[in-house]
Amino acid sequence: MKLAAVDYVILAVYFAFVIGIGWVLRKKMSTSGDFLLSGRSLPVWITSLAFIAANLGAQELIGMAASGAKYGIMTAHFYWVGAIPAILFMGLFMMPFYYGSKARSVPEYLKMRFDEKTRGFNALTFAVMTVFSSGISMYALGLLLHLVLGWDFNMCVLASAGIVLAYTYLGGLTSAIYNEVLQFFLIVAGFAPLAILACYRAGGWEGIKSRLPANMTHSWHYMGHASENPMGVELFGMMAGLGFVLSFGYWCTNFLVVQRAMAAENMSAARRTPLIGAIPKMFLPFIVILPGIAAIALAQMTGAGGAHLYELPTKLVHGSVVKDYDQVLTTLMARFYPAGLLGVGLTGLMASFMSGMAGNVTAFNTVFTYDIYQSYIKKDAPDSHYLMVGKMTTIVGVLLSIGAAYVATLYNNIMDLLQLVFGFVNAPLFGTFLLGMFWKRTTGHGAFSGLVSGTGAAFATWALTVGEGKGGILGNLHTFPSTMAQNFWVAIMGFVVCVVVTTIVSLATTPRTDQEMEGLVYGLTKIRHDEGVVWYQRPAALAVVVLVLVILLNIWFA
Amino acid sequence: MLDLRVPSGWFFVILGAIVLAVGLVQPDLRAPLTEVNVNLYSGVSMLVFGGFLLLMARRALRK
Numbered sequence: 252m253k254l255a256a257v258d259y260v261i262l263a264v265y266f267a268f269v270i271g272i273g274w275v276l277r278k279k280m281s282t283s284g285d286f287l288l289s290g291r292s293l294p295v296w297i298t299s300l301a302f303i304a305a306n307l308g309a310q311e312l313i314g315m316a317a318s319g320a321k322y323g324i325m326t327a328h329f330y331w332v333g334a335i336p337a338i339l340f341m342g343l344f345m346m347p348f349y350y351g352s353k354a355r356s357v358p359e360y361l362k363m364r365f366d367e368k369t370r371g372f373n374a375l376t377f378a379v380m381t382v383f384s385s386g387i388s389m390y391a392l393g394l395l396l397h398l399v400l401g402w403d404f405n406m407c408v409l410a411s412a413g414i415v416l417a418y419t420y421l422g423g424l425t426s427a428i429y430n431e432v433l434q435f436f437l438i439v440a441g442f443a444p445l446a447i448l449a450c451y452r453a454g455g456w457e458g459i460k461s462r463l464p465a466n467m468t469h470s471w472h473y474m475g476h477a478s479e480n481p482m483g484v485e486l487f488g489m490m491a492g493l494g495f496v497l498s499f500g501y502w503c504t505n506f507l508v509v510q511r512a513m514a515a516e517n518m519s520a521a522r523r524t525p526l527i528g529a530i531p532k533m534f535l536p537f538i539v540i541l542p543g544i545a546a547i548a549l550a551q552m553t554g555a556g557g558a559h560l561y562e563l564p565t566k567l568v569h570g571s572v573v574k575d576y577d578q579v580l581t582t583l584m585a586r587f588y589p590a591g592l593l594g595v596g597l598t599g600l601m602a603s604f605m606s607g608m609a610g611n612v613t614a615f616n617t618v619f620t621y622d623i624y625q626s627y628i629k630k631d632a633p634d635s636h637y638l639m640v641g642k643m644t645t646i647v648g649v650l651l652s653i654g655a656a657y658v659a660t661l662y663n664n665i666m667d668l669l670q671l672v673f674g675f676v677n678a679p680l681f682g683t684f685l686l687g688m689f690w691k692r693t694t695g696h697g698a699f700s701g702l703v704s705g706t707g708a709a710f711a712t713w714a715l716t717v718g719e720g721k722g723g724i725l726g727n728l729h730t731f732p733s734t735m736a737q738n739f740w741v742a743i744m745g746f747v748v749c750v751v752v753t754t755i756v757s758l759a760t761t762p763r764t765d766q767e768m769e770g771l772v773y774g775l776t777k778i779r780h781d782e783g784v785v786w787y788q789r790p791a792a793l794a795v796v797v798l799v800l801v802i803l804l805n806i807w808f809a
Numbered sequence: 810m811l812d813l814r815v816p817s818g819w820f821f822v823i824l825g826a827i828v829l830a831v832g833l834v835q836p837d838l839r840a841p842l843t844e845v846n847v848n849l850y851s852g853v854s855m856l857v858f859g860g861f862l863l864l865m866a867r868r869a870l871r872k
Contacts, residue, residue: 257831261824268820274812297813433817437842440821444851452842549842560842589838591831591848595855744850 308607441599
């Protein structure tokens with residue numbers, strides 16, 4: 252792929268705007284709350300788009316096009332089953348406690364509800380996780396740009412990290428969130444044309460359907476048996492593993508996304524943030540997955556001269572040629588975008604990377620400053636001190652991410668391993684929150700032992716089963732048809748063990764008094780029902796609308 | 810507080826203008842699989858979107 256001068260101009264304009272936004276906002280950063288929490292003052296349309304964009308990193312964009320080419324429309328389950336229901340639950344039922352408790356972070360909520368050790372466990376694992384996930388995506392981006400444009404890997408990594416650092420250091424969370432909204436628009440502007448052009452060229456949805464095996468164009472029809480669908484998962488594993496444990500664990504407890512809703516200007520806006528964000532989220536598959544599906548149809552079509560319209564990219568692995576689905580998105584761009592639009596598409600890819608990385612960095616500096624530094628290192632300093640620490644942590648967080656990116660270049664397998672470990676930690680987390688928020692009998696000892704044993708159970712499940720050659724380091728009690736099915740079951744086991752252990756230990760230990768838990772637990776918290784406002788400003792009504800829409804989408808592509 | 814619609818509006822106006830200009834100056838520019846002048850269409854769309862954001866920001870200012 253070769254870029255023209257105009258493509259570089261577009262990229263430069265984008266860089267100028269993101270840094271400019273940080274520059275304008277720098278004067279508003281006078282307290283640690285302004286810098287790390289946006290002073291809880293942002294309007295709902297901004298927080299809800301940022302809520303979606305912070306999750307829409309470059310890896311997501313590249314990975315969803317790749318999965319579209321590999322699994323077909325079933326990939327949409329990651330949105331319509333594995334995101335929307337969890338997002339609705341978080342807005343309707345969990346946000347009242349997060350926002351109402353005045354906690355500044357998810358780990359801090361755990362401290363208020365349970366105890367110090369539960370917070371410490373969560374804060375530490377989360378901090379490590381954010382650094383590594385932004386490092387890994389930086390590595391992926393650098394590798395991709397090197398591959399398709401021939402750019403220098405070091406320059407890609409350092410320049411993109413430098414720009415994210417500049418605008419998050421200058422304007423803190425507000426700057427990150429503002430830029431996430433701009434980046435979201437840009438991702439749509441850069442990739443919607445690709446979806447339209449590729450789909451049109453492949454003969455529309457009907458044309459794609461006629462060229463692909465039926466199990467790639469139906470999302471539900473072939474779910475009855477794992478061997479019939481391309482993902483190799485069965486209905487229960489997918490619904491419980493992806494649709495419940497993994498998605499609720501991510502969307503309801505991951506501070507990176509929860510932080511966006513917490514920055515909203517009031518309780519109603521905080522609750523509506525995920526609900527409004529769910530609307531663009533459910534239509535994203537048409538932009539991010541559809542091009543991948545169309546690519547498979549195009550690869551079967553021939554143009555003038557009998558040449559295939561599109562060749563699936565390949566790579567060499569241990570001397571044999573295999574398909575490289577991660578390059579589907581960029582190779583499609585090269586086939587469909589002339590100079591000009593190519594610049595927009597490439598800038599969109601950069602934007603998605605930056606929104607993902609800034610999300611990680613701003614979540615990292617908040618958790619480090621409040622939950623690690625203020626809790627364990629220096630308790631009673633004036634606020635200006637924590638503002639300084641927050642700013643310094645932003646720099647340190649970016650440097651650590653760069654370090655993680657280089658670790659990834661050296662030990663690729665270590666990254667796989669780390670992501671696996673984070674999976675083990677995340678799986679039981681939703682169990683802890685569910686019991687903590689909705690059962691006042693849950694105790695700190697119960698929560699902590701549940702988290703630890705759930706993590707252990709997730710690990711044991713992975714170590715004792717095999718999926719496509721992965722796992723099974725301690726033996727093989729069961730073989731899964733795919734690693735995806737294995738991942739789903741690892742999550743299910745982690746969750747179940749966490750819930751059971753938390754319940755048993757809680758019943759054996761003394762709970763806190765009701766007064767101590769006001770505003771933290773269901774039944775001891777007043778939840779406003781927003782009487783007297785228009786229906787579309789009421790969380791429950793919004794949730795119903797979103798739910799109906801997503802059910803219709805599922806039926807449409809069943 | 811900075812109204813985000815202003816910078817995003819200008820961003821898309823500028824971006825749209827650049828892409829539209831390419832579409833007008835080089836109307837025959839095509840990628841291998843594209844049959845229409847996509848720069849023209851997407852340039853106009855971005856310009857309109859940017860203009861819409863600026864309009865909304867101005868209306869909010871007048872209130």
